[in-house]
Amino acid sequence: MQQRLTILGSTGSIGDSTLDIVARHPERFSVFGLSAHRNIDKLLKQCLRFTPRFAVVRDAALAAQLQTRLKAAGSRTEVAYGEAALIALANAAECDTVVAAIVGAAGLAPTLAAACASKRILLANKEALVMSGRLFMEAVCQHNALLFPVDSEHNAIYQCLSARAGVEKIILTASGGPFRTRELASLAHVTPDEACAHPNWRMGRKISVDSATMMNKGLEVIEAHWLFNVPINQIEVLIHPQSVIHSMVSYVDGSVLAQLGNPDMRTPIAHALAFPDRIAAGVEPLDLALIATLSFERPELERFPCLTLAIEALRQGGVASAVLNAANEVAVEAFLQGATCFTSIAAIVANVLERIAPSAVHTLDDVLAADAQARRLAFEEISALAV
Numbered sequence: 001m002q003q004r005l006t007i008l009g010s011t012g013s014i015g016d017s018t019l020d021i022v023a024r025h026p027e028r029f030s031v032f033g034l035s036a037h038r039n040i041d042k043l044l045k046q047c048l049r050f051t052p053r054f055a056v057v058r059d060a061a062l063a064a065q066l067q068t069r070l071k072a073a074g075s076r077t078e079v080a081y082g083e084a085a086l087i088a089l090a091n092a093a094e095c096d097t098v099v100a101a102i103v104g105a106a107g108l109a110p111t112l113a114a115a116c117a118s119k120r121i122l123l124a125n126k127e128a129l130v131m132s133g134r135l136f137m138e139a140v141c142q143h144n145a146l147l148f149p150v151d152s153e154h155n156a157i158y159q160c161l162s163a164r165a166g167v168e169k170i171i172l173t174a175s176g177g178p179f180r181t182r183e184l185a186s187l188a189h190v191t192p193d194e195a196c197a198h199p200n201w202r203m204g205r206k207i208s209v210d211s212a213t214m215m216n217k218g219l220e221v222i223e224a225h226w227l228f229n230v231p232i233n234q235i236e237v238l239i240h241p242q243s244v245i246h247s248m249v250s251y252v253d254g255s256v257l258a259q260l261g262n263p264d265m266r267t268p269i270a271h272a273l274a275f276p277d278r279i280a281a282g283v284e285p286l287d288l289a290l291i292a293t294l295s296f297e298r299p300e301l302e303r304f305p306c307l308t309l310a311i312e313a314l315r316q317g318g319v320a321s322a323v324l325n326a327a328n329e330v331a332v333e334a335f336l337q338g339a340t341c342f343t344s345i346a347a348i349v350a351n352v353l354e355r356i357a358p359s360a361v362h363t364l365d366d367v368l369a370a371d372a373q374a375r376r377l378a379f380e381e382i383s384a385l386a387v
Contacts, residue, residue, distance in 0.1 A: 003120075003273070006033035006089055008110055009101035011042040012204050014124045014150065017265045018099050019046060021273060021281055029273065033089045035102070040066045047077045053094070054078050056085045086110040091117035097273070099150070100125040103206055104329050105371055108132065112364070115139040115147075122272045124150040126219045131322040132367045133226035147227075148272035153220055154227055155268035156246035156259035161228065170230055171248040171256075172220055173240040174299065175200050177212040180241065184303060188343045192336045200243040200263045209332045210306075213345055214299065218310020222321050225314060232314055237307065239297045244286065262286055305346040313353065318360045319370035320353065326374035327352035327381075334382045348381045 005022065007015050015034075022029040035056040036043040047055050047070060055070075055077050057063050063081035070077050080088070083106075090098050090110040098114040099122040100107055107125035112132070114121050116139050123129075128136045140147050149155050153172050161167070178197050179187060196208040203211070210216035221235050243263040250256045261267045262284055270281035301308050306328070313320040331348040334340045340348070352374050361367055 002030045003028060004030050004032040004094060004096045005099060006035075006092070006095045006097070007031065007099040007101065008035045008086065008090065008107060009037075009099075009103065009125075010034040010046055011036040011039040012101055012103065013202060014099065014101035014265060014269070015046075017269050018101070018122075018273075019050060021266055021270050021279075022050065024282060025279055028279070032095045033092065035086055035089060037102075037106075038062060040069075044069055044073075047075055048073055051075070052077055054080065054089055054092075056080050056082075056089050058082070083109055087113040090114040090119070096120060097122065099269075100128065101150075103204060105131060105326065108367075109364075112136060112139055115145045116143050118143045118145050120146040120148070122148050122150045122269065126151070126223055127325055129223045129226045130219050130325045131371065132361065132364060133222065133321070134361065135364060135367070137226055148275060149223075149227055150265075150268050150272055151220060151223070152263070152265065152268050153247040154223060155271060157224065157228060157249060159259045159271065160247070160249040160257040162257065166252045167230070167234070168250045168252045169234045169236055170224055170228065171236045171238055171250060172217060172224060173238055173243070173245050173247050173296075174214060174217045175211065175243045176239040176241055176297075176299075177214065179212055179303070180239065187303075188341050190342045192338070195335070195342060199241070205336055206329070206332055209335060209345075210328070212342075213306040214304035215306035215310060215328050215332075215345075215349075217299075217304075218307045218313075219325070221307075221311055222314045232311065237299055239299050240294065242291060242294055244288075244291060244294055260286060260288075306349065309346065309349055309353065316358055318358050319356070319366060320358060322361075322367045322370045323353055323356050323374040324349060326371040327378040330375050330378035330382070340382055340385055344382075344385055348378055348385075351381050352377045 031050040031052045033054040034052045063079045067079040087110050090113045097120040100111040101124040111128040195212040196205045245258045248258040264283045266281040313324040327349040331345040
């Protein structure tokens with residue numbers, strides 16, 4: 001029986017990789033729904049190739065354009081728009097599996113809806129756990145949803161957790177991004193294109209900047225805490241420039257289990273799609289003799305202050321992680337638009353965290369209120385820098 005997929009954020013890199021695997025295994029997978037923010041040209045091509053029943057976009061104007069073009073091409077795909085349509089797509093009864101790949105806070109509500117609808121969830125959206133880790137994991141448990149991490153690091157940990165007992169620590173590896181060895185004094189002058197030029201991975205621009213600041217790794221620390229119920233003092237970050245070891249689990253008996261592979265997101269996606277089976281993902285076999293050397297170093301926190309901010313937010317608890325995420329989204333977008341410099345990203349996030357008093361999270365409304373407040377303050381910080 002085919003697994004029926006909904007891919008939230010299908011026009012991004014995770015969507016591309018997922019659809020590549022679907023195309024390789026048409027006997028196993030079919031596409032029920034696709035969503036995109038505004039890239040309707042690419043979404044049109046995906047709809048014509050994979051014939052989903054539904055497609056969802058950002059607003060009414062884009063939906064009308066896409067529907068017209070689909071009808072002209074003879075497609076029966078129905079188009080809807082907005083958050084309510086995303087949520088309906090995520091919890092539709094005809095869908096078995098939801099690939100949650102929307103970047104940013106916009107992915108939170110539909111991913112939570114998928115959990116409440118007891119779906120098999122392939123989680124590539126960090127914000128569901130960063131913003132509302134306890135609420136999201138409670139929903140997964142309460143509704144018996146199946147949760148598979150798709151981030152290469154968390155998928156590696158998932159594969160290495162042969163036993164939950166006896167875990168000493170989780171080791172998240174990080175490439176160090178494009179500025180691992182660059183002179184610190186020069187970081188204020190880097191361009192968005194330089195920050196997005198990741199040495200190993202092909203990713204969208206926002207997540208590429210997060211990798212360059214190592215905020216991405218900080219968010220992954222928060223994710224790992226909630227996904228695997230591991231205290232923060234048992235999570236370590238190591239820089240591994242080759243991006244071959246995707247993460248490790250250290251056990252009290254001295255064993256360290258690692259998951260290795262070429263830096264290709266199709267590997268963790270294929271693992272999560274087919275689990276407990278293994279299927280071909282189109283990824284080149286790993287040639288360790290050709291790589292020859294695997295190296296590691298501890299992160300230089302002066303170079304990567306965003307990593308420290310994320311860990312401090314996790315320690316603080318409550319709304320702090322949601323505040324961190326919202327301020328970072330605003331700051332990164334400002335950098336990409338040329339409104340602030342690279343090193344100001346961390347400063348903006350730090351200032352917003354200081355300006356919002358700690359408070360507990362009881363409902364999703366608490367999370368969304370903190371998110372909105374943090375965005376307002378981040379815009380204020382950006383305006384102050386421009387003066």
